[in-house]
Amino acid sequence: xxxxxxxxxxxxxxxxxxxxxxxxxxxxxxxxxxxxxxxxxxxxxxxxxxxxxxxxxxxxxxxxxxxxxxxxxxxxxxxxxxxxxxxxxxxxxxxxxxxxxxxxxxxxxxxxxxxxxxxxxxxxxxxxxxxxxxxxxxxxxxxxxxxxxxxxxxxxxxxxxxxxxxxxxxxxxxxxxxxxxxxxxxxxxxxxxxxxxxxxxxxxxxxxxxxxxxxxxxxxxxxxxxxxxxxxxxxxxxxxxxxxxxxxxxxxxxxxxxxxxxxxxxxxxxxxxxxxxxxxxxxxxxxxxxxxxxxxxxxxxxxxxxxxxxxxx
Amino acid sequence: xxxxxxxxxxxxxxxxxxxxxxxxxxxxxxxxxxxxxxxxxxxxxxxxxxxxxxxxxxxxxxxxxxxxxxxxxxxxxxxxxxxxxxxxxxxxxxxxxxxxxxxxxxxxxxxxxxxxxxxxxxxxxxxxxxxxxxxxxxxxxxxxxxxxxxxxxxxxxxxxxxxxxxxxxxxxxxxxxxxxxxxxxxxxxxxxxxxxxxxxxxxxxxxxxxxxxxxxxxxxxxxxxxxxxxxxxxxxxxxxxxxxxxxxxxxxxxxxxxxxxxxxxxxxxxxxxxxxxxxxxxxxxxxxxxxxxxxxxxxxxxxxxxxxxxxxxxxxxxxxxxxxxxxxxxx
Numbered sequence: 001x002x003x004x005x006x007x008x009x010x011x012x013x014x015x016x017x018x019x020x021x022x023x024x025x026x027x028x029x030x031x032x033x034x035x036x037x038x039x040x041x042x043x044x045x046x047x048x049x050x051x052x053x054x055x056x057x058x059x060x061x062x063x064x065x066x067x068x069x070x071x072x073x074x075x076x077x078x079x080x081x082x083x084x085x086x087x088x089x090x091x092x093x094x095x096x097x098x099x100x101x102x103x104x105x106x107x108x109x110x111x112x113x114x115x116x117x118x119x120x121x122x123x124x125x126x127x128x129x130x131x132x133x134x135x136x137x138x139x140x141x142x143x144x145x146x147x148x149x150x151x152x153x154x155x156x157x158x159x160x161x162x163x164x165x166x167x168x169x170x171x172x173x174x175x176x177x178x179x180x181x182x183x184x185x186x187x188x189x190x191x192x193x194x195x196x197x198x199x200x201x202x203x204x205x206x207x208x209x210x211x212x213x214x215x216x217x218x219x220x221x222x223x224x225x226x227x228x229x230x231x232x233x234x235x236x237x238x239x240x241x242x243x244x245x246x247x248x249x250x251x252x253x254x255x256x257x258x259x260x261x262x263x264x265x266x267x268x269x270x271x272x273x274x275x276x277x278x279x280x281x282x283x284x285x286x287x288x289x290x291x292x293x294x295x296x297x298x299x300x301x302x303x304x305x306x307x308x309x310x311x312x313x
Numbered sequence: 314x315x316x317x318x319x320x321x322x323x324x325x326x327x328x329x330x331x332x333x334x335x336x337x338x339x340x341x342x343x344x345x346x347x348x349x350x351x352x353x354x355x356x357x358x359x360x361x362x363x364x365x366x367x368x369x370x371x372x373x374x375x376x377x378x379x380x381x382x383x384x385x386x387x388x389x390x391x392x393x394x395x396x397x398x399x400x401x402x403x404x405x406x407x408x409x410x411x412x413x414x415x416x417x418x419x420x421x422x423x424x425x426x427x428x429x430x431x432x433x434x435x436x437x438x439x440x441x442x443x444x445x446x447x448x449x450x451x452x453x454x455x456x457x458x459x460x461x462x463x464x465x466x467x468x469x470x471x472x473x474x475x476x477x478x479x480x481x482x483x484x485x486x487x488x489x490x491x492x493x494x495x496x497x498x499x500x501x502x503x504x505x506x507x508x509x510x511x512x513x514x515x516x517x518x519x520x521x522x523x524x525x526x527x528x529x530x531x532x533x534x535x536x537x538x539x540x541x542x543x544x545x546x547x548x549x550x551x552x553x554x555x556x557x558x559x560x561x562x563x564x565x566x567x568x569x570x571x572x573x574x575x576x577x578x579x580x581x582x583x584x585x586x587x588x589x590x591x592x593x594x595x596x597x598x599x600x601x602x603x604x605x606x607x608x609x610x611x612x613x614x615x616x617x618x619x620x621x622x623x624x625x626x627x628x629x630x631x632x633x634x635x636x637x638x639x640x641x642x643x644x
Contacts, residue, residue: 066482092480192488192499231491233498233617235340235369250484255499263364286483 026149028127029110030117035125038151039105043098043124046090046131047071048139049107051289052146054079056155062101064090071282075291099123107146131288133228135205139288163290170297171210177304179311182243183215185270187232188281190250194232196240201228202288206296215242238264244307245270246300248281274310277303320582324596328378331603335374338610340617341365372502376564377606377620378599379505379512380497381571383561385598386515387554388572389579389590393526394550397457398580401573402437402558405460406467408569410440411555411562413471416478416489430507434559436471441555443467493566496619497606500564508564515557516595522549523587530585568621570628571598577635601627 023034043062044050050063050072059080065071066089072080087097091112098106103124110130113120120126127149129142140160147156177184186203187196196216197203204214216230232240245268247256256276259265270276279299283292337346341362348366352359359367384402391400391407402408414436418429425432447463449456475493479486525546528536533543561568579593605623612618 068482089480089482091483091486190484190488193491231498231617233340233369235344235365236617237340238365239341258501262368263361264368267361 024149024151026127026145028145029130030114030128033121033125033127035127035149036104039103039125039149041101041103041124042105042107042150043087043101043103044107045087045093045113046107046109046129047286047292048131048142048288049109049129049146050076050080051287051291052143052156053150055143055159055290056147056150056152058150058152060084061103062087062098064088064093066090071286073283073287073295075295079291095119095123105149107149133201134288135200135202136209136288136293137205139202139293140290143289159290163294166294166297167209170301173301174210174212174304177244177307177311178212179243182213182269183241184212184244184246185215185240185242186246186248186279186284188229188248188250188285189254189256191254194237194255195229196232196237197285198228198230203284203296204228206293210300215240234259234262234264238268241269243269243273244275244277244303246277246279246284246303248284249278250281275307277306279303317583321593323582324579324593324600328596328600328603331600331607332374332378334607335377335603336366336370338607339365339370340610344370368501372500372505373497374603374606375505376497376500376508377602379508380561380565380568380620381575381598381600381602382512382595383508383515383557383598384568384571384602385575385594386519386591387557387561389576389587389594390519390522390526390550390554390557391572392576393529393587394547394554395457395460396530397460398577399457399461399573400464401570401576402554403468403567403569404573405444405464406440406469406471407437407444407464407555407558408562408567408572409468409471409475410443411437411559412475412493412567413440414559415492415563415566416475419489419492420478420481420485430560430563433563434556437555437559437562438552440467440471441551445551491619493621496617496621497565498617504564508560511556511560515553516591518549518553519591520588522546522553523591526550526587530587566619566621568602568624570625570632571601574628574631575601577631 024037026033026035041061042053042058044053044060045064050060053060054076057079062085063072065086067086069086085097085101087101088094090109093113095116098120106120106124106126108117108120108126108128109132110128111132114128117126117128127145129145130138131142134142140163143160144153144156147153184207185196186207187194189195198216199205199208199214204216207214256265265271280295283295283299333346336349344362344365348360348362352363352367355363387407388401391402391405392398411433414432414434415429417436418425418432444460444463444467447466448460475489478489525536525541528539528541529543529546536543536546558572575594575597576590579590579597583589583593602620602624605620605627609618609620609623612623
């Protein structure tokens with residue numbers, strides 16, 4: 001009898017524990033989704049989701065790379081390998097390809113994929129996070145949500161803690177580039193336009209978190225893609241007058257190259273004092289998350305070292 | 314006669330005020346029309362504000378004006394050769410055809426062995442030919458309704474292709490969207506010569522063809538009767554209109570309504586003699602675009618709205634008004 005009882009208890013415990021493991025409720029932008037405990041076949045529809053998976057060493061079966069394999073950078077491939085399928089562009093992923101991968105979790109973006117949420121949910125449990133218009137802090141929160149959703153909550157917490165330690169180091173280092181009245185600004189430039197990243201954008205909030213004052217002033221909370229990335233003419237740029245300009249280049253020659261000889265461009269503090277730095281536009285502007293941010297940190301620390309050196313001269 | 318002079322004076326004043334307004338406003342509040350006057354007196358050592366005026370504001374204003382001339386004239390020509398007052402580059406699908414040519418050039422850089430501008434002109438020509446052939450080709454009678462419907466079909470198809478590019482890469486789609494909504498924020502002096510040359514060509518060609526347009530207005534038989542082959546007028550007119558539209562679209566995207574609204578307004582003011590209508594439409598088109606250019610910089614502080622959006626905001630209500638109350642639409 002005693003043995004039977006203990007067996008029964010063991011059996012119940014087993015059932016209870018497997019049930020506990022069997023599924024997990026994940027809260028996200030569009031509601032709550034039940035996700036299998038250890039999803040093995042994950043499809044990530046934004047770069048930041050790939051970043052979060054890479055942060056805890058998980059490889060997705062499918063991801064969006066905008067049909068440009070180089071957009072999944074070496075930093076990611078070193079961790080997730082090359083054994084994944086591209087399901088197309090982030091903007092218009094192929095539902096057919098996603099379904100064919102038989103995923104058990106899909107991670108989608110609020111701005112880009114809300115309209116496809118039903119269709120995606122019909123394929124597999126789908127969670128929706130605000131990657132595109134989210135800021136640095138929300139990117140870290142989303143990383144934790146993803147960590148929890150895939151049953152790697154503890155690992156993610158540890159990874160984010162390590163990242164935050166790194167963040168503090170960087171914050172101390174870049175402080176050397178600060179100077180009374182000096183402002184900093186990040187933007188991307190193509191052959192047709194210069195887009196400054198507003199304070200509420202991902203990069204804007206990252207620089208602000210690092211205590212670097214931005215040239216573009218905050219006007220309202222960022223809600224849309226458009227308001228986070230402000231198209232700026234040369235006249236407006238000269239009015240904003242950044243002291244240090246960090247630019248991600250999307251084309252050669254870019255608009256800023258066309259401006260190089262113009263008196264107005266030369267009158268901008270950053271240009272006048274040779275404080276314009278070109279950084280990786282792809283890593284800064286398209287990627288986000290702990291892995292990408294650490295690449296950004298390296299480039300930023302480099303640039304800020306040079307700022308400080310030029311000041312010392 | 315006095316009334317006529319008054320009308321011309323109104324157009325000239327409108328143009329001048331538009332130019333002043335367009336030069337006066339911009340990204341920097343500290344630069345204004347006073348700097349233009351200062352440029353004239355201190356040409357040798359311009360200040361920063363003066364060089365902003367010369368390097369950035371002047372070419373922008375000039376280009377906006379030239380775009381207005383081109384779009385207005387191509388609208389006038391299309392209305393004359395189709396004898397249909399609803400015709401305009403956007404309604405006949407020519408604008409959208411040019412946009413498609415330009416979009417292809419943006420999407421596939423290096424794929425086409427010709428300049429972007431040439432792609433836009435080709436697209437405009439191709440769309441125009443399609444519209445006219447769907448509507449009954451160069452046969453004597455082209456029904457206005459069929460022409461408009463063909464134009465709408467060709468335009469919708471072309472723009473569907475343009476819209477397809479919006480689904481592509483963020484950066485490509487941003488470039489295409491920016492340009493299709495009519496953005497002249499980045500223009501400089503080096504963008505002006507081709508447009509200027511073609512605008513001059515457009516004005517001269519339209520003046521030379523004005524008599525033929527007048528004859529065509531009397532009907533094809535009447536035109537034929539006095540020795541002006543209406544088919545030649547039609548082909549020449551269509552070529553000029555497509556060229557003017559194509560080059561304008563390549564600079565600032567498909568700006569709708571200017572080509573429709575300005576010829577109507579001028580006809581109401583000046584009458585239907587094309588010899589007077591051509592200069593009037595050139596003046597009026599330029600004036601409208603100068604105001605649109607100025608407002609595009611005013612509406613949202615710190616940012617700019619694309620020119621095409623403002624032109625549509627000004628032009629669309631007039632179009633609705635025409636459609637509702639005008640007897641001359643011929644529908």
